[in-house]
Amino acid sequence: MSDNTTLTIPALIERVDAIFRKAGLNEIQAGALARVIAAGERDACKSHGIYRIEGALRTVKAGKVKPDAVPELLLQEGSAIVKVNAKGGFANPAFELALPVLVERARSCGLAALVINDCTHFSALWSEAEALAEHGLAGLVMCPSYATVAPTGGNKPLLGTNPFAFAWPRAGRPPYVFDFATSVAARGEIELHRRAGKSLPEGWAIDAEGNPTTDPEAALAGAMLPFGGHKGSAIGTMIELLAGIMIGDLTSPEVLDYLGTTTLAPVHGELIIAFSPEAFAAGRPGNPFARAETLFEAIVGQGARLPSQRRYAARAKSEADGVMLTDAEIKQLERLFALGLEAVV
Ligand code: NDP
Ligand code: PYC
Numbered sequence: 001m002s003d004n005t006t007l008t009i010p011a012l013i014e015r016v017d018a019i020f021r022k023a024g025l026n027e028i029q030a031g032a033l034a035r036v037i038a039a040g041e042r043d044a045c046k047s048h049g050i051y052r053i054e055g056a057l058r059t060v061k062a063g064k065v066k067p068d069a070v071p072e073l074l075l076q077e078g079s080a081i082v083k084v085n086a087k088g089g090f091a092n093p094a095f096e097l098a099l100p101v102l103v104e105r106a107r108s109c110g111l112a113a114l115v116i117n118d119c120t121h122f123s124a125l126w127s128e129a130e131a132l133a134e135h136g137l138a139g140l141v142m143c144p145s146y147a148t149v150a151p152t153g154g155n156k157p158l159l160g161t162n163p164f165a166f167a168w169p170r171a172g173r174p175p176y177v178f179d180f181a182t183s184v185a186a187r188g189e190i191e192l193h194r195r196a197g198k199s200l201p202e203g204w205a206i207d208a209e210g211n212p213t214t215d216p217e218a219a220l221a222g223a224m225l226p227f228g229g230h231k232g233s234a235i236g237t238m239i240e241l242l243a244g245i246m247i248g249d250l251t252s253p254e255v256l257d258y259l260g261t262t263t264l265a266p267v268h269g270e271l272i273i274a275f276s277p278e279a280f281a282a283g284r285p286g287n288p289f290a291r292a293e294t295l296f297e298a299i300v301g302q303g304a305r306l307p308s309q310r311r312y313a314a315r316a317k318s319e320a321d322g323v324m325l326t327d328a329e330i331k332q333l334e335r336l337f338a339l340g341l342e343a344v345v
Contacts, residue, residue, distance in 0.1 A: 006321065008322050009323060011322075012041060015337070016333075019336045019337045023057050024067045024341070028071075031093075032090065033056060036127055041318075042315055043318070045311065048186075051188070052188070053336055055265050057340075058263060058264055061341045065089060066089050068089075069087040069088050080109040080111060082102050083114075084115070085118050089119065091116050091121040091123070091143075095270075098114050102132075103274065110279030112273075113271065116269055119270060125143070125164070125165035126165050128165070129179060130174075137169065137275060137277075138168050140164075140272070142162065142163065142239045143270040145252055145266045148187055149182075151236075152232075156210075156223060160236065161187050163186070164235060164239060174312050180227070184227045187262070199216075204225060205224050243270060252266075
């Protein structure tokens with residue numbers, strides 16, 4: 001008997017969508033969540049795949065996210081700042097609603113920013129960065145999370161794992177995209193290590209007394225560490241400033257105060273900046289896209305790989321063969337569908 005089941009990508013989206021619809025989410029919330037979660041599985045990004053469904057349902061059950069929210073665009077004619085209020089719902093439908101306006105403004109102004117306020121956010125950022133690149137734009141995406149990371153030199157959780165993604169469009173190829181937590185690893189990775197009974201690599205976390213630990217339980221009770229020491233600590237702080245304070249939304253410590261736990265998905269804002277490479281390069285020698293290709297070829301020419309190559313390879317396999325889930329994962333999907341919000345505490 002097989003230990004795995006293969007689902008087509010549309011079938012996986014349908015299953016995840018059905019779980020959320022049954023749990024009371026409206027069509028736009030459930031649809032956007034199902035697409036981003038299935039994309040995580042499709043691209044072998046397990047820390048932001050179906051494992052996140054439970055946390056999203058827990059957040060609905062706790063009354064910290066509105067399952068029937070309808071995001072609202074707040075537009076100022078001609079402004080390069082596009083705002084969307086998620087109205088207490090998830091960030092993903094708000095992004096989907098605002099994307100066409102962001103693209104149009106970035107093309108007309110050369111750059112534009114999208115501010116998403118009052119949202120719950122648990123997903124990987126690459127899907128949003130990629131969406132910009134699909135429109136020929138470069139993009140930066142960032143958001144806080146909740147206080148789980150000690151600043152370098154400190155020993156208590158303060159910053160979030162604050163993800164940061166960048167995309168650059170490439171003609172006829174998937175875009176150059178990187179997307180990472182500004183902690184050594186995403187918190188989801190720590191949780192997956194805990195569930196699998198595995199030790200963490202050294203250097204990921206400290207315990208509640210501030211001592212280095214490789215025990216996931218001790219790490220979850222203590223603090224994670226920024227990537228690259230003071231450099232990641234400063235970038236994480238920049239994200240608190242730009243995607244928290246500057247946009248009038250919560251910082252990671254404020255999110256933790258509000259939720260009182262890291263078992264729910266964090267509630268905050270998000271900042272997305274889109275650039276038109278042609279507009280920036282206008283009047284200067286060389287085609288920016290051709291010059292970027294020369295750079296990418298030189299990177300790959302040294303035997304290095306581009307970020308997202310692993311993901312794109314996983315995507316190609318999933319598109320050809322379907323997404324493979326273990327029997328335990330399939331049972332969990334069935335359980336979440338059958339029990340809805342009763343499945344989570
Ligand atoms: P990883 O360290 O796993 O990967 C980070 C990036 O580096 C990816 O783009 C990856 O590409 C690339 N990469 C990895 N190895 C190499 C290599 N050898 N050469 C070139 N590029 C490489 O990410 P994290 O664990 O830090 O984050 C995982 C996810 O968690 C992110 O998607 C992030 O958005 C999400 N997250 C979300 C949060 C939220 O609040 N919503 C909070 C924190 C994280 P590839 O994928 O192809 O391997
Ligand atoms: O993996 O660090 C993480 C995370 C926090 C919120 C969503 N993902």
